[in-house]
Amino acid sequence: MTGKPSVAIIGAGLSGLRLAQRLTPFMQVTVFEKSRGLGGRMSTRRKDGFAFDHGAQYFTARSADFEAFLRPYLEDGTVQPWAPRLAQLSSAQAPPRWTAPRYVATPGMTGLAKAMAAELTVRRAVQVDRLVRSGDQWQVLDAEDTDLGRFDWVISTAPSPQTTRLMPLEFAGHPSLETAVMQGCYSLMLGFDTPQVLDWEAAWVGQDPLAWIAVNTSKPGRPDHYCIVAQTSNSWAQANLERDQDAIRTELMATVEIVTGVAASTAAYIGLHRWRYASVATPSATPFLIDPDNRLAAAGDWCGAGKVEAAFDSASALAEALEITLTG
Ligand SMILES: Cc1cc2nc3c(=O)[nH]c(=O)nc-3n(C[C@H](O)[C@H](O)[C@H](O)COP(=O)(O)OP(=O)(O)OC[C@H]3O[C@@H](n4cnc5c(N)ncnc54)[C@H](O)[C@@H]3O)c2cc1C
Structure with missing residues (x-):
């Protein structure tokens, strides 16, 4: 060589x-x-003026190495902390408390990958x-x-x-x-013409099919158009991966309405994404x-x-x- x-x-x-x-x-x-886009599962879907982080929601930086790697991106604003008002829905439990910062990339989760790729040779698509x-x-x-x-x-x-x-x-x-062993996940994306009235910005849901709902617009640097992302539990997704996708969308919209009171059917944009390999079971x-x-x-x-x-x-x-x- x-x-x-x-x-x-x-x-x-x-x-x-x-x-x-x-x-x-x-x-x-x-x-x-x-893909045409960068970032893999740190992804952002943009549609009709809405922007949804429909993969990773946020990330931690527990190790000194990862912290050091993030420092320049935090300094130039590519990565920013996200501290939403937290809630726990469909369960009597209190929401988990975040004792360490949670970070997001801006203006969407793909932002970090775009910054990293600037000096690299990447053949897309x-x-x-x-x-x-x-x-x-x-x-x-x-x-x-x-x-x-x-x-x-x-x-x-x-x-x-x-x-x-x-x-x-x-x-x-x-x-x-x-x-x-990897497991799936479904992300339901709802974009509204007017903001919805909620007293939280991110919530765990203690009941299948949903596990998590976030007001994407509450993350720093996002466009103003009001967006909600709801994600299923991995075990429910895994058991429902091959079901009709219209039926999945309908079921998730109904559950959002039950647990949040938000009428999902009034959304100006409704999208569903099936992740076959979202998280790691083993x-x-x-x-x-x-x-x-x-x-x-x-x-x-x-x-x-x-x-x-x-x-x-x-x-x-x-x-x-x-x-x-x-x-x-
Ligand atoms: C719904 C969901 C929610 C999540 N929530 C969180 C969270 O809140 N916090 C957190 O820390 N993590 C979360 N994660 C996990 C996190 O997104 C991943 O751990 C991380 O992004 C994985 O990065 P990676 O580079 O290892 O893999 P990936 O991001 O999957 O990158 C692999 C890349 O390989 C490409 N690829 C695959 N096959 C080929 C091929 N044949 N040729 C060319 N390219 C190919 C893919 O398109 C992809 O871009 C979530 C993931 C999902 C899906």
């Missing part, structure tokens, strides 16, 4: 972009992202289908057999079931990868996967607690291991 080794990173969520940032000093990095050996390298192909390039290393940060499908059989990480057996003989690796939130911070931790740990492998 002459010069810097090349690496294809699959996925422009937080793990893929963090890996790209960390590896750029000693590797030639290309990130492939199947390109879905990697498979990897084929080409001498000492991996040839990366899409489903139409388009040659996306040859790379010394390939790292997948796709959710674990997708990484399992992408990785060649010889990948030594398969046994650890296959212990990871993580992989290791905090990242690396196979130096085959020059393949994988990382993601499914290597940990299924949260934004877990995605960062997994990517950081893999970057360190790769640096040691490559630079000795």
Whole structure:
């Protein structure tokens, strides 16, 4: 190998972009992202003047490493604390208290990924289908057999079931990868022409199908148009993943009305998103996967607690291991 080794990173969520940032000093990095947008599950849907964070709602920064990483983004306002009025609905329990700050990206959850990607090479709307050996390298192909390039290393940060499908059989990480179990979630998005009267801005719901409701407009830097995001419990979503989506939408709208008093049917915009792989029920057996003989690796939130911070931790740990492998 002459010069810097090349690496294809699959996925422009937080793990893929963090890996790209960390590896750029000693590797030639290309990130492939199947969506047009960046950020993966840290996502924002914009429609008819409304903006919904329909994936991750907020994130914590419990580790010193993640705090240090966030500092410049906090300084320039890309990331800001969110301190909504909290409530607990459909349960006699008091809402959990937040003792540490919760953060959001601005002007939507994708904002952090956009800032991170500014200095990186990201090929968007390109879905990697498979990897084929080409001498000492991996040839990366899409489903139409388009040659996306040859790379010394390939790292997948796709959710674990997708990484399992992408990785060649010889990948030594398969046994650890296959212990990871992910669960779904539905997000109902409601955009209103006029603000709704509620005495909370974010609430846990103690009764299926819903688990969480937030007034998205209460987050810093959002457009004024009043938006609510309601999310189901993961267990309910998992049991209802294949049901008719119109029936799911109707059931979630009815539940929003029962638990909040908000007439969901009066919303000017009503959207539903099904996340097949939203959170992690059981993580992989290791905090990242690396196979130096085959020059393949994988990382993601499914290597940990299924949260934004877990995605960062997994990517950081893999970057360190790769640096040691490559630079000795
Ligand atoms: C509904 C919901 C609510 C959540 N709430 C919270 C929360 O409140 N707090 C919190 O901390 N976390 C929350 N999370 C979890 C959080 O969003 C994730 O832990 C984190 O964003 C995962 O980042 P990642 O980079 O590991 O994976 P992802 O964000 O999933 O990134 C993987 C990327 O790979 C891309 N990809 C997949 N396959 C291919 C392919 N073949 N070719 C090219 N690209 C591909 C995907 O499009 C995606 O962009 C929530 C998630 C969901 C869905």
